[in-house]
Amino acid sequence: xxxxxxxxxxxxxxxxxxxxxxxxxxxxxxxxxxxxxxxxxxxxxxxxxxxxxxxxxxxxxxxxxxxxxxxxxxxxxxxxxxxxxxxxxxxxxxxxxxxxxxxxxxxxxxxxxxxxxxxxxxxxxxxxxxxxxxxxxxxxxxxxxxxxxxxxxxxxxxxxxxxxxxxxxxxxxxxxxxxxxxxxxxxxxxxxxxxxxxxxxxxxxxxxxxxxxxxxxxxxxxxxxxxxxxxxxx
Amino acid sequence: xxxxxxxxxxxxxxxxxxxxxxxxxxxxxxxxxxxxxxxxxxxxxxxxxxxxxxxxxxxxxxxxxxxxxxxxxxxxxxxxxxxxxxxxxxxxxxxxxxxxxxxxxxxxxxxxxxxxxxxxxxxxxxxxxxxxxxxxxxxxxxxxxxxxxxxxxxxxxxxxxxxxxxxxxxxxxxxxxxxxxxxxxxxxxxxxxxxxxxxxxxxxxxxxxxxxxxxxxxxxxxxxxxxxxxxxxxxxxxxxxxxxxxxxxxxxxxxxxxxxxxxxxxxxxxxxxxxxxxxxxxxxxxxxxxxxxxxxxxxxxxxxxxxxxxxxxxxxxxxxxxxxxxxxxxxxxxxx
Numbered sequence: 001x002x003x004x005x006x007x008x009x010x011x012x013x014x015x016x017x018x019x020x021x022x023x024x025x026x027x028x029x030x031x032x033x034x035x036x037x038x039x040x041x042x043x044x045x046x047x048x049x050x051x052x053x054x055x056x057x058x059x060x061x062x063x064x065x066x067x068x069x070x071x072x073x074x075x076x077x078x079x080x081x082x083x084x085x086x087x088x089x090x091x092x093x094x095x096x097x098x099x100x101x102x103x104x105x106x107x108x109x110x111x112x113x114x115x116x117x118x119x120x121x122x123x124x125x126x127x128x129x130x131x132x133x134x135x136x137x138x139x140x141x142x143x144x145x146x147x148x149x150x151x152x153x154x155x156x157x158x159x160x161x162x163x164x165x166x167x168x169x170x171x172x173x174x175x176x177x178x179x180x181x182x183x184x185x186x187x188x189x190x191x192x193x194x195x196x197x198x199x200x201x202x203x204x205x206x207x208x209x210x211x212x213x214x215x216x217x218x219x220x221x222x223x224x225x226x227x228x229x230x231x232x233x234x
Numbered sequence: 235x236x237x238x239x240x241x242x243x244x245x246x247x248x249x250x251x252x253x254x255x256x257x258x259x260x261x262x263x264x265x266x267x268x269x270x271x272x273x274x275x276x277x278x279x280x281x282x283x284x285x286x287x288x289x290x291x292x293x294x295x296x297x298x299x300x301x302x303x304x305x306x307x308x309x310x311x312x313x314x315x316x317x318x319x320x321x322x323x324x325x326x327x328x329x330x331x332x333x334x335x336x337x338x339x340x341x342x343x344x345x346x347x348x349x350x351x352x353x354x355x356x357x358x359x360x361x362x363x364x365x366x367x368x369x370x371x372x373x374x375x376x377x378x379x380x381x382x383x384x385x386x387x388x389x390x391x392x393x394x395x396x397x398x399x400x401x402x403x404x405x406x407x408x409x410x411x412x413x414x415x416x417x418x419x420x421x422x423x424x425x426x427x428x429x430x431x432x433x434x435x436x437x438x439x440x441x442x443x444x445x446x447x448x449x450x451x452x453x454x455x456x457x458x459x460x461x462x463x464x465x466x467x468x469x470x471x472x473x474x475x476x477x478x479x480x481x482x483x484x485x486x487x488x489x490x491x492x493x494x495x496x497x498x499x500x501x502x503x504x505x506x507x508x509x510x511x512x513x514x515x516x517x518x519x520x521x522x523x524x525x526x527x528x529x530x531x532x533x534x535x536x537x538x539x540x541x542x543x544x545x546x547x548x549x550x551x552x553x554x555x556x557x558x559x560x561x562x563x564x565x566x567x568x569x570x
């Protein structure tokens with residue numbers, strides 16, 4: 001089975017892209033399934049089910065969504081194998097631009113949204129920089145200039161990566177994407193595999209339910225901002 | 235020893251300005267320029283590296299890939315397309331579409347047909363350089379050959395620029411900054427001069443002039459269209475331009491086409507505007523999802539075009555007088 005990690009900020013169009021690509025892969029006789037990760041709730045599973053795509057849902061709830069992803073991805077793989085899938089997409093939202101679910105040796109896809117503005121590719125961390133394939137959505141509703149500049153910035157943010165535009169509504173570009181995905185390496189097991197980059201560390205009282213504000217409550221992994229004060233007027 | 239990552243940083247960033255942008259985006263404090271990149275990274279605390287979102291070897295690898303990518307972009311600037319060939323597939327009923335159409339740089343092809351007949355599908359096939367892998371089964375050749383996979387997928391090497399009707403500006407910049415941003419990533423030699431040229435050109439195309447300081451989000455429909463046409467003609471990387479109708483929103487359509495053609499572009503326009511459709515070298519007639527005819531604009535049609543232009547000029551004149559608050563009471567003199 002081929003595992004594909006798909007990541008991107010909320011509402012960029014990950015589900016639409018996966019649906020479009022799955023349709024094409026399905027026509028080629030491949031059995032596709034999705035492991036959908038979200039934080040609080042999701043209704044995307046019904047979209048997949050409508051298309052007859054097997055879907056497993058993981059809601060992270062009070063746990064950091066990407067940490068939750070890593071702790072569960074092996075079970076997802078096993079689930080996919082039990083369903084007899086040829087291709088399993090894991091879909092997860094990179095909520096803080098810093099997390100990345102990408103695993104060494106497993107095809108990594110990052111979905112970005114041209115509407116987010118031309119500075120966005122620079123701001124997204126390992127999720128974009130360490131992906132193998134970058135998919136740009138909503139390119140049809142921004143100006144030609146921004147489309148070109150956005151593509152250029154994606155190239156600088158992840159030089160040499162494959163990148164393509166895909167319209168989640170019309171499906172334009174989805175066949176190119178499907179061609180890339182069928183070439184992904186197979187993932188028989190994730191035992192001993194490594195993430196491409198460590199996830200942000202956050203072990204402090206707030207991780208486990210502290211709500212009080214103030215110095216005395218800050219323990220564990222605490223990091224402080226530095227401020228530059230204006231010099232006093234002479 | 236790796237020549238790049240062992241160079242003193244001041245030398246590296248001088249030779250490759252893209253590297254200094256990248257390093258700045260990692261958020262480290264200013265390095266000592268005499269150190270090499272490798273040395274400098276070794277000295278940084280692990281915690282800082284973790285904050286930057288990349289590991290040391292990934293940063294080193296990124297810098298080398300970045301330099302290669304920028305060199306590749308420089309080379310691609312000179313890529314050109316002399317011709318595009320469209321090989322028919324099938325229509326919505328699955329019947330064969332037995333056509334082969336070649337277009338050379340500097341030519342205009344119009345696409346005509348009823349709403350829903352498949353004009354947008356044809357534009358989409360050209361846009362993705364279809365290779366029999368779209369619902370129509372059409373194929374597009376570049377310079378008489380099947381395009382290399384790279385050509386189809388590489389983002390900045392996109393051959394086709396599309397000016398669609400439902401576009402928006404997302405950034406809030408002045409026209410000068412906006413075009414300047416594009417010029418910068420097109421790596422033109424004199425970006426400022428190019429920006430002035432594009433804006434002057436756009437003003438030439440539109441009845442309502444705008445200043446370079448106007449924010450792009452405040453431009454009118456006609457001004458926006460004019461700016462995008464001028465930009466695509468003078469600055470865009472793509473040798474092929476697809477246009478989904480140039481509405482009569484105060485854009486001089488004749489000059490717009492001349493501008494695109496003198497830029498040696500291959501232009502496809504989906505339109506029913508007689509001024510545009512008859513100005514093209516040929517027009518593709520679409521029905522039922524398939525190409526049913528390719529008409530070459532005849533001498534008689536060209537003559538008619540002159541008359542239609544005169545009628546249009548009369549209408550434009552009335553429009554202009556309305557705009558200036560005048561009355562339109564004298565009998566309208568239609569040209570003979």
